[in-house]
Amino acid sequence: MRPSRAGWLFAAPALVAIAVFFVVPVVAALLMSTTDFDIYALADLRNVRFVGLLNYLRLLERPLFWRALFNTFFFVVVGVPLSIAVSLGTALLLHSPLARLKGFFRTALFAPVVTTLAAVAVVWIFLLHARYGLFNYGLSFLGLHPIDWLGDPHWAMPAIVLLSVWKNFGYNMIILLAGLQAIPGDLYEAAQLDGAGAGAIFRHVTIPSLAPMLLMVSLLTMSGHFQLFAEPYVMTQGGPAEHTVTVLYLMYEDGFKWWSLGSASAVAFVLFAFMLGFSLIQARVARRVGAR
Amino acid sequence: MWSRRGFLRATAGLCAAACVRTSERALRFWAMGREGEVATQLLRVFERENPGLRVEVEQLPWSAAHEKLLTAFAGDATPDLAQMGNTWLPEFVALDALEPLDSRIRGSGQVDPADYDLGIVDTNQVDGRQYGVPWYVDTRVLFYRRDLLELAGYGAPPRDWDEWLRMLSAIEERVGPERYALLLPLNEYEPMVALWLQQGEPLLRDDGRYGNFRSPGFARTLAFYLSMFERHLAPSIGSNELSNVWNEFARGYFSFYISGPWQIGEFKRRLPPALEPLWATAPLPGPHGPGASIAGGASLALFRRSRHKPAAFRLVEFLSRPEVQQQFYRLTGNLPARRSAWAAPGPAQDPHALAFRDQLTRVRSVPKVPEWERIATELRLVMEKVVRGEIPASGAAGELDARADRILEKRRFMLDRRAGR
Amino acid sequence: MRRPIASLMVNLALLLAALVTLFPLAWMVSASFMAPGEASTYPPPMLPQAPTLANYRLLFAEHGILRQVANSLFISLLATALSLTFNLSAGYAFAKLRFRGRERLFRLLLGALIVPAQVTMLPLFLMLKEMGLVNTYAGALVPWLASVFGIYLVRQYALTVPGEILEAARMDGAGELRIFLSVVLPLLKPIIVTLAVLTFLGCWNDFMWPLIVLTDHAVQTLPVVLAALSREHVQDVELMMAGAVITVLPVLLLFLGLQRYYLRGLLVGSVKG
Numbered sequence: 004m005r006p007s008r009a010g011w012l013f014a015a016p017a018l019v020a021i022a023v024f025f026v027v028p029v030v031a032a033l034l035m036s037t038t039d040f041d042i043y044a045l046a047d048l049r050n051v052r053f054v055g056l057l058n059y060l061r062l063l064e065r066p067l068f069w070r071a072l073f074n075t076f077f078f079v080v081v082g083v084p085l086s087i088a089v090s091l092g093t094a095l096l097l098h099s100p101l102a103r104l105k106g107f108f109r110t111a112l113f114a115p116v117v118t119t120l121a122a123v124a125v126v127w128i129f130l131l132h133a134r135y136g137l138f139n140y141g142l143s144f145l146g147l148h149p150i151d152w153l154g155d156p157h158w159a160m161p162a163i164v165l166l167s168v169w170k171n172f173g174y175n176m177i178i179l180l181a182g183l184q185a186i187p188g189d190l191y192e193a194a195q196l197d198g199a200g201a202g203a204i205f206r207h208v209t210i211p212s213l214a215p216m217l218l219m220v221s222l223l224t225m226s227g228h229f230q231l232f233a234e235p236y237v238m239t240q241g242g243p244a245e246h247t248v249t250v251l252y253l254m255y256e257d258g259f260k261w262w263s264l265g266s267a268s269a270v271a272f273v274l275f276a277f278m279l280g281f282s283l284i285q286a287r288v289a290r291r292v293g294a295r
Numbered sequence: 296m297w298s299r300r301g302f303l304r305a306t307a308g309l310c311a312a313a314c315v316r317t318s319e320r321a322l323r324f325w326a327m328g329r330e331g332e333v334a335t336q337l338l339r340v341f342e343r344e345n346p347g348l349r350v351e352v353e354q355l356p357w358s359a360a361h362e363k364l365l366t367a368f369a370g371d372a373t374p375d376l377a378q379m380g381n382t383w384l385p386e387f388v389a390l391d392a393l394e395p396l397d398s399r400i401r402g403s404g405q406v407d408p409a410d411y412d413l414g415i416v417d418t419n420q421v422d423g424r425q426y427g428v429p430w431y432v433d434t435r436v437l438f439y440r441r442d443l444l445e446l447a448g449y450g451a452p453p454r455d456w457d458e459w460l461r462m463l464s465a466i467e468e469r470v471g472p473e474r475y476a477l478l479l480p481l482n483e484y485e486p487m488v489a490l491w492l493q494q495g496e497p498l499l500r501d502d503g504r505y506g507n508f509r510s511p512g513f514a515r516t517l518a519f520y521l522s523m524f525e526r527h528l529a530p531s532i533g534s535n536e537l538s539n540v541w542n543e544f545a546r547g548y549f550s551f552y553i554s555g556p557w558q559i560g561e562f563k564r565r566l567p568p569a570l571e572p573l574w575a576t577a578p579l580p581g582p583h584g585p586g587a588s589i590a591g592g593a594s595l596a597l598f599r600r601s602r603h604k605p606a607a608f609r610l611v612e613f614l615s616r617p618e619v620q621q622q623f624y625r626l627t628g629n630l631p632a633r634r635s636a637w638a639a640p641g642p643a644q645d646p647h648a649l650a651f652r653d654q655l656t657r658v659r660s661v662p663k664v665p666e667w668e669r670i671a672t673e674l675r676l677v678m679e680k681v682v683r684g685e686i687p688a689s690g691a692a693g694e695l696d697a698r699a700d701r702i703l704e705k706r707r708f709m710l711d712r713r714a715g716r
Numbered sequence: 717m718r719r720p721i722a723s724l725m726v727n728l729a730l731l732l733a734a735l736v737t738l739f740p741l742a743w744m745v746s747a748s749f750m751a752p753g754e755a756s757t758y759p760p761p762m763l764p765q766a767p768t769l770a771n772y773r774l775l776f777a778e779h780g781i782l783r784q785v786a787n788s789l790f791i792s793l794l795a796t797a798l799s800l801t802f803n804l805s806a807g808y809a810f811a812k813l814r815f816r817g818r819e820r821l822f823r824l825l826l827g828a829l830i831v832p833a834q835v836t837m838l839p840l841f842l843m844l845k846e847m848g849l850v851n852t853y854a855g856a857l858v859p860w861l862a863s864v865f866g867i868y869l870v871r872q873y874a875l876t877v878p879g880e881i882l883e884a885a886r887m888d889g890a891g892e893l894r895i896f897l898s899v900v901l902p903l904l905k906p907i908i909v910t911l912a913v914l915t916f917l918g919c920w921n922d923f924m925w926p927l928i929v930l931t932d933h934a935v936q937t938l939p940v941v942l943a944a945l946s947r948e949h950v951q952d953v954e955l956m957m958a959g960a961v962i963t964v965l966p967v968l969l970l971f972l973g974l975q976r977y978y979l980r981g982l983l984v985g986s987v988k989g
Contacts, residue, residue, distance in 0.1 A: 009892035010813030017806035017862035031839035121939035370850030
């Protein structure tokens with residue numbers, strides 16, 4: 004068998020699977036988003052109507068859509084920098100030559116990443132309980148009033164941000180740690196010989212060296228944050244008063260709760276468009292910064 | 296060293312196993328809430344009477360049941376029969392998911408249509424055909440703390456809205472700012488719907504084509520409902536934020552609660568015994584006197600795609616036997632659908648059931664429109680936003696009509712198409 | 717270089733971070749051994765007064781959670797096996813077997829990474845419905861058959877296989893399949909373990925797709941059943957914690973045992989360009 008034919012045969016199963024279970028559905032989703040496919044259509048396909056871009060326009064008229072966009076953006080804008088900051092901070096701590104028991108700490112800090120999100124979300128529901136939760140108990144020690152984390156519309160999303168940071172910071176920590184370890188030691192020595200203090204070293208050696216990795220990490224983290232679903236589903240069911248409805252949650256409810264599949268597909272593509280847009284913007288910014 | 300062949304064989308075997316569904320020789324029966332919990336108990340006798348026939352009961356929480364039934368329909372994974380809220384029947388009939396039962400009922404010795412109240416039978420009829428056999432009847436009434444009401448100076452439950460408001464205010468004055476008089480959970484739409492039904496006007500206009508939220512009746516109901524929160528008579532929370540509804544009722548966090556017959560059983564199970572003589576039920580007060588309530592209840596329905604329809608209907612017949620209905624009542628507090636089941640000791644004797652008996656003579660149906668569940672959910676969401684101050688009360692009716700009209704758009708299209716317009 | 721204060725601060729900070737990270741998990745375990753109702757008291761307890769296995773017994777005896785444990789195990793194992801089969805062969809092909817359009821096809825695949833998987837879920841559900849695979853294990857496995865990330869991972873590693881070894885084997889007359897199985901796979905062992913660990917963990921923890929495609933308790937996986945239980949039993953804290961422990965413990969142990977491979981997988985995808 005010639006290598007080239009072998010090549011196709013070896014790659015075929017995976018390519019076929021990707022074509023059938025990924026590419027076809029994506030195209031189908033695009034088509035579906037131009038119809039009003041709903042529960043009536045599930046009963047009888049003849050009840051489908053082609054509506055062009057009407058689903059997208061209708062989305063713009065729905066207050067819940069804008070609410071979902073706002074909630075999702077809030078989560079991204081607050082959660083991503085916070086998460087990366089914590090990751091960078093812990094990576095720096097682990098990287099420090101003064102740190103002991105690095106293996107243990109690295110494992111401990113990474114542990115939440117591998118836990119099942121649905122399960123830890125359930126745990127956090129109780130930790131965040133207004134009366135019996137340990138978070139509020141801790142707040143009472145600091146002399147602060149208890150917060151109705153999941154019941155107060157203004158605190159529900161911040162609570163989810165906290166959970167998300169706790170769960171995911173370990174992932175970027177490992178990546179940034181590898182990046183820190185890859186910085187050549189002579190850069191640090193040269194800076195120290197020049198008399199630079201710790202702060203200056205951080206600003207002029209560490210960050211620039213890490214910049215490409217920070218960019219990639221931000222992109223990945225942002226992409227993940229846009230897809231927030233499990234936490235609102237498990238903890239708040241989109242409430243209170245729709246304050247934790249995210250774009251993906253909206254898609255799930257429209258699609259799998261009410262079976263307005265046409266509208267839900269439109270939501271999915273809007274999400275995709277936003278993620279694509281943000282990635283392109285960030286890549287553009289990075290190129291500009293890198294060129295400097 | 297694992298052999299390639301061994302690995303492939305194992306994978307293939309696992310794959311084959313993966314494609315097989317759950318056993319084909321069992322009846323799949325979906326039941327909700329407490330009914331689901333006791334169903335297995337009830338069915339032991341049925342299984343004994345029908346050797347070789349096994350019943351797999353899948354218990355669904357009420358909060359997810361509607362969603363799961365729709366999902367099952369969409370995924371071609373419906374059970375053989377299911378307990379269904381009778382407000383859901385029109386929706387599933389529109390989807391052509393249910394099996395018409397007229398001929399089976401006619402040929403059945405067990406299910407006697409004359410033994411059911413006409414109103415109840417009606418809720419199970421869509422387009423003139425029978426799609427469900429009523430299992431139990433259900434409506435919403437007041438559950439209240441008699442002792443706390445007496446302390447506030449009243450010996451009898453309220454008969455109309457004004458009286459109710461006075462009583463609630465009196466209780467609130469006595470129990471103080473940390474406690475409330477009435478629980479209206481923000482994650483339930485039933486209380487609001489019940490109050491609106493009392494106005495006597497249709498909830499949707501024009502054969503269910505448009506919302507009727509901008510009607511004067513809704514405006515009156517909205518004002519009454521909101522006044523409960525504005526006057527600090529009801530807490531602005533959902534039932535999930537209470538740690539435990541029964542504990543809170545026992546400790547007097549609220550004195551009035553609007554709920555259904557299953558609470559009779561739950562109260563007996565979960566409240567401390569000392570509280571038993573202190574609570575009572577009463578029919579809902581209406582705007583000008585005793586008011587209407589929701590014509591609820593659950594039915595047993597067969598799915599079209601079932602491959603065990605005769606056996607499934609035998610199960611329906613079993614659950615419709617008067618003795619079994621009474622046993623069901625004893626286990627859950629749910630009121631039997633058959634009149635003859637009311638005769639025997641049990642439902643007729645229980646003082647708490649009397650309020651239900653009375654209320655059942657004044658029940659009204661919600662619109663028999665497939666989209667109703669979704670519209671009711673929007674009602675609940677908008678109400679929550681108004682209570683939390685995110686939407687002004689004056690904008691609620693318009694917002695609800697906009698949402699309802701949008702949801703009903705496809706229905707209008709389908710109705711027009713059917714009419715040939 | 718002795719800097720005792722700085723050293724103390726760094727390690728203290730790490731300790732604090734570790735405490736914050738591990739505390740919820742520790743409380744989860746602790747509460748799972750509390751008596752029913754014990755966790756809903758004020759002040760909230762950190763340790764059970766009299767540790768009991770009652771919650772676990774309830775989960776296994778009354779809720780039959782062993783079934784869902786078996787489901788999760790079964791689906792995750794099968795997903796791992798299938799994923800390995802599909803991704804290893806494709807990754808190797810993209811790395812070492814020359815065929816027309818290989819590079820362009822690979823870049824196209826990488827482009828597919830930008831599309832979020834949720835876009836596919838709705839039509840995929842309808843597709844599986846037509847095939848009769850909704851509410852079956854097979855339905856849950858479909859997204860795990862082949863992944864672009866998996867192929868990428870294998871390819872990166874397979875690129876390091878020296879071409880001369882392959883040429884030599886070919887000159888000896890060995891067929892491509894034989895070469896793959898006896899020469900390449902042993903060299904790929906580390907990445908096989910990595911991919912296996914990543915797939916198993918990913919599949920075990922997966923939530924949205926199993927939620928959509930598995931509707932009956934009998935075939936559902938642990939995360940889905942836990943979410944369902946948490947809605948019904950929102951009052952039963954201790955029971956929920958026991959369920960969470962059962963869900964989280966296996967993957968945590970797997971991770972602890974195979975950390976090296978997991979972390980490598982994480983880095984291979986990210987560090988190298």
